[in-house]
Amino acid sequence: MKILVVGGGAREHTLIWKLAQSPRTTQLFAAPGNAGTARIAKNLDIKDTDVNSLGEAVKSESIELVVVGPEAPLAVGVVDHFQALGVPVFGPTRQATEIESSKVFSKELMQKHGIPCAESVAFSDYAEAKRYVEQQTPPIVIKADGLASGKGVVVADSVTQAVETLSQFMEEKSLGASGDRVIIEEHLSGRETSAFVFTDGQTVLPLAYACDYKRVFDSDQGPNTGGMGSYSPPPFLTPELAKTVQETIMRPAVAAMTEEGRPYRGVLYGGLMITSEGLKVIEFNARMGDPEAQVVLPLLKTDLVEIILAVINGNLEQVKIELYEDACVGVAMAPGGYPGSYQTGYPITGLDELDEGVVVFHAGTKLAVDGQVLTSGGRTLTVVAKGKTTAQARKKVYDNISRIHFKDCHYRKDIALIRGGS
Ligand code: AMP
Numbered sequence: 001m002k003i004l005v006v007g008g009g010a011r012e013h014t015l016i017w018k019l020a021q022s023p024r025t026t027q028l029f030a031a032p033g034n035a036g037t038a039r040i041a042k043n044l045d046i047k048d049t050d051v052n053s054l055g056e057a058v059k060s061e062s063i064e065l066v067v068v069g070p071e072a073p074l075a076v077g078v079v080d081h082f083q084a085l086g087v088p089v090f091g092p093t094r095q096a097t098e099i100e101s102s103k104v105f106s107k108e109l110m111q112k113h114g115i116p117c118a119e120s121v122a123f124s125d126y127a128e129a130k131r132y133v134e135q136q137t138p139p140i141v142i143k144a145d146g147l148a149s150g151k152g153v154v155v156a157d158s159v160t161q162a163v164e165t166l167s168q169f170m171e172e173k174s175l176g177a178s179g180d181r182v183i184i185e186e187h188l189s190g191r192e193t194s195a196f197v198f199t200d201g202q203t204v205l206p207l208a209y210a211c212d213y214k215r216v217f218d219s220d221q222g223p224n225t226g227g228m229g230s231y232s233p234p235p236f237l238t239p240e241l242a243k244t245v246q247e248t249i250m251r252p253a254v255a256a257m258t259e260e261g262r263p264y265r266g267v268l269y270g271g272l273m274i275t276s277e278g279l280k281v282i283e284f285n286a287r288m289g290d291p292e293a294q295v296v297l298p299l300l301k302t303d304l305v306e307i308i309l310a311v312i313n314g315n316l317e318q319v320k321i322e323l324y325e326d327a328c329v330g331v332a333m334a335p336g337g338y339p340g341s342y343q344t345g346y347p348i349t350g351l352d353e354l355d356e357g358v359v360v361f362h363a364g365t366k367l368a369v370d371g372q373v374l375t376s377g378g379r380t381l382t383v384v385a386k387g388k389t390t391a392q393a394r395k396k397v398y399d400n401i402s403r404i405h406f407k408d409c410h411y412r413k414d415i416a417l418i419r420g421g422s
């Protein structure tokens with residue numbers, strides 16, 4: 001099969017790396033891809049949300065299966081477009097993606113169907129939202145309704161900060177239309193973890209659990225990022241807890257989407273908080289996590305093409321998901337200044353000096369004409385290794401990551417050390 005992966009981050013490089021291992025794969029394409037995907041796939045110079053150009057490329061390259069990585073193309077309806085063209089495509093439709101792309105929809109879904117989540121109120125009027133937060137006790141959690149690349153959630157430590165955030169989102173439109181509506185919700189505390197399942201809208205098969213480290217610096221200091229590292233499996237995720245996650249959250253969410261007339265097919269990502277009052281959903285995402293995919297897919301033994309086709313064809317009940325009994329750790333390398341502004345175009349060295357079994361998934365990289373790999377974006381690389389234990393996997397990553405270098409690069413030194421993510 002000729003397969004196209006839409007997207008160009010480290011999650012998409014990992015998807016391509018895994019799909020390349022399938023006996024059913026004959027050729028891989030990435031749109032737009034990066035310097036890492038260029039080694040195993042043909043990169044197509046097309047933006048991941050450019051639905052029409054993607055459709056034309058699929059026709060001209062005779063591509064037989066499309067796999068969508070990031071949320072932005074899902075939210076603009078890439079899946080609907082390929083379905084209309086009769087091309088097999090993996091991912092939820094635009095309407096089903098609203099479980100991630102509209103926090104108001106997602107909350108209403110959870111409240112209506114009894115899925116445990118933080119108490120919340122939605123507002124589309126700034127004055128009303130302001131009046132409400134003035135009566136709350138900090139910390140106050142404010143969430144923009146729409147997609148915001150990780151910038152749409154603020155945990156305000158004071159009423160003043162909460163009002164400022166509302167003003168930025170709703171009056172100054174700092175996130176564009178994504179901030180037209182907001183949700184103000186109860187602050188949850190506890191251990192955070194993410195659950196990933198495959199579903200065809202009926203059958204729900206657990207893939208894995210992982211923890212993500214969102215703050216840019218060690219010990220959870222500095223601003224939030226897309227995620228600076230991850231590991232799987234979390235040691236505190238006992239079989240009993242996993243059963244509760246599936247029975248009270250993941251399966252009810254899939255059933256709720258079907259009931260609402262928005263059948264969900266693809267990977268569903270549950271962002272969870274294990275609180276003293278039990279499990280609660282922080283958010284749902286309509287895709288694999290990044291950097292979680294980089295540590296989850298290397299643990300998957302089953303052929304990914306087989307799973308994807310079963311999801312598309314609605315016969316996932318015939319698939320058995322098998323995992324390696326290893327642990328996997330991934331650490332992201334970012335340019336100086338990230339997640340704020342940073343320079344790009346620096347050569348990356350050391351990529352060919354790594355121990356066997358260490359894999360580097362690219363995100364913000366591109367190839368120069370002479371074949372040199374150059375930096376081109378934030379969270380430039382994710383360095384990944386497996387081990388019999390998390391400690392072994394962790395040691396392997398850190399023994400190798402210091403051999404890779406680009407100007408002003410930085411990475412967290414404590415990934416998979418503080419158990420439970422952040
Ligand atoms: P989200 O984009 O919804 O995943 O939120 C980003 C991060 O904000 C989460 O990973 C949590 O660490 C934090 N967060 C979101 N909602 C809450 C909440 N209700 N209580 C505490 N922390 C939260």
Ligand code: GLY
Pocket residue numbers: 212226227285288289290291292
């Ligand atoms: N790592 C967080 C996310 O993918 O949304």
